[in-house]
Amino acid sequence: MFARITVLFALSALFVGSTLAISERYSIAQSPPAVSAPTEQTPSPKLQPLPPALSAPPAPQSAVPAPAVTAPPEQIPPDVTAPPAQVPIVNAPLETAPAPVVTAPSPETPAPAVAAPTPMPPEKPTLSEKEKGVAAKFLFASQKLPTLGKAMAIGYYPRGCLQGGVELPVDGPNWEVMRLSRNRNWGHPELVNFLKKFAPLAAKATGWHGILIGDMAQPRGGPLPFGHLSHQIGLDVDIWFMPKPDRILTKEEREKISATNLVAADRKEVDPKIWTPADAAFIRTAAEQPEVERVLVNAAIKKRLCEMEGKNNHSWMDKVRPWYGHDDHIHVRLKCPADSPNCRKQPPVPGGDGCAAKDLAFWFSDKVLHPRPSPQPEKPRPGLTMADLPPACKDVLSAPARTNNLAADDH
Numbered sequence: 001m002f003a004r005i006t007v008l009f010a011l012s013a014l015f016v017g018s019t020l021a022i023s024e025r026y027s028i029a030q031s032p033p034a035v036s037a038p039t040e041q042t043p044s045p046k047l048q049p050l051p052p053a054l055s056a057p058p059a060p061q062s063a064v065p066a067p068a069v070t071a072p073p074e075q076i077p078p079d080v081t082a083p084p085a086q087v088p089i090v091n092a093p094l095e096t097a098p099a100p101v102v103t104a105p106s107p108e109t110p111a112p113a114v115a116a117p118t119p120m121p122p123e124k125p126t127l128s129e130k131e132k133g134v135a136a137k138f139l140f141a142s143q144k145l146p147t148l149g150k151a152m153a154i155g156y157y158p159r160g161c162l163q164g165g166v167e168l169p170v171d172g173p174n175w176e177v178m179r180l181s182r183n184r185n186w187g188h189p190e191l192v193n194f195l196k197k198f199a200p201l202a203a204k205a206t207g208w209h210g211i212l213i214g215d216m217a218q219p220r221g222g223p224l225p226f227g228h229l230s231h232q233i234g235l236d237v238d239i240w241f242m243p244k245p246d247r248i249l250t251k252e253e254r255e256k257i258s259a260t261n262l263v264a265a266d267r268k269e270v271d272p273k274i275w276t277p278a279d280a281a282f283i284r285t286a287a288e289q290p291e292v293e294r295v296l297v298n299a300a301i302k303k304r305l306c307e308m309e310g311k312n313n314h315s316w317m318d319k320v321r322p323w324y325g326h327d328d329h330i331h332v333r334l335k336c337p338a339d340s341p342n343c344r345k346q347p348p349v350p351g352g353d354g355c356a357a358k359d360l361a362f363w364f365s366d367k368v369l370h371p372r373p374s375p376q377p378e379k380p381r382p383g384l385t386m387a388d389l390p391p392a393c394k395d396v397l398s399a400p401a402r403t404n405n406l407a408a409d410d411h
């Protein structure tokens with residue numbers, strides 16, 4: 001009995017701690033919450049303030065987002081003032097869509113459970129008492145290996161899981177995976193194959209040695225204890241604005257180096273001292289790939305692309321959409337793969353390239369650039385439980401592990 005209480009206490013302490021650190025919108029996916037958003041708690045001892053970047057371009061201490069700009073979650077809780085509700089034309093990507101989307105969402109953030117167009121198994125598997133009460137993120141984070149079985153992305157980007165995930169090797173000819181301690185270099189085989197294809201294309205387009213890859217998904221996908229609301233079904237990946245150095249980084253360097261923030265301190269423009277044409281080529285190359293559904297970048301970066309490309313009517317520009325954060329990495333989201341009938345599609349972007357003044361205005365409004373601090377401390381948001389996820393995710397959680405490392409190409 002006593003042991004049980006202790007366990008429950010530990011879990012709830014963990015839960016409260018982690019809910020303070022959520023949300024890639026405000027913190028940088030790959031850099032420690034403590035650096036990018038002072039009010040957030042660092043969830044893990046591995047995430048510490050960083051030393052100056054080792055071999056990086058002027059990796060900006062100064063470019064670390066000012067607290068007023070990278071509002072901590074309580075200042076713009078997604079379920080209260082999420083941009084979708086305010087600016088329906090702005091494609092709110094699901095990167096940070098509150099998983100339990102209760103408020104009327106834009107066309108891009110439909111309430112997942114209600115409007116899911118994809119067929120789901122009719123019955124929910126029985127949940128144990130423990131699973132009912134525990135946030136699903138802890139259950140998924142504790143799974144260190146993928147399931148056996150055919151690869152399948154299940155559910156929605158911010159509310160689902162991954163069967164038969166495959167691991168992206170931490171080093172490749174044109175890539176290195178960062179933050180290895182997180183064990184998030186897993187994805188649907190299409191994501192892994194995309195990265196293997198994209199890395200050399202990006203290297204060629206930019207003149208870089210290759211790319212640095214941040215978070216993908218956990219071995220079985222699912223909600224993450226910190227850092228993102230999406231990245232749950234093995235089709236999302238963050239890729240840094242920083243060339244891969246011409247050498248293999250140590251494990252420690254991969255924990256400590258930060259990506260390069262391209263946005264100026266006023267958040268209205270890219271920083272002209274840091275931004276280069278290679279950054280544009282990098283984004284363009286990602287958006288040009290047919291399997292890519294969205295590329296999310298900071299609004300100042302989207303604005304710069306509009307200045308460069310707005311008149312050219314490139315269809316790839318439609319996929320590049322502004323979102324909070326994303327000043328030091330792009331977030332690439334793939335379309336639902338053909339082998340995944342329970343993967344729920346993200347509705348298409350509203351027409352156009354998103355460069356019209358009305359499309360961008362919201363992102364440069366005072367409330368986004370200078371959000372007012374909330375008078376009260378944030379109430380921790382309850383995480384998703386297993387009951388919030390597609391029923392098949394229960395099976396994913398309990399399925400036998402695959403211990404051999406299957407290459408994505410074997411699928």
Ligand SMILES: [Zn+2]
Pocket residue numbers: 024029095228231236237238331
């Ligand atoms: Zn991301």
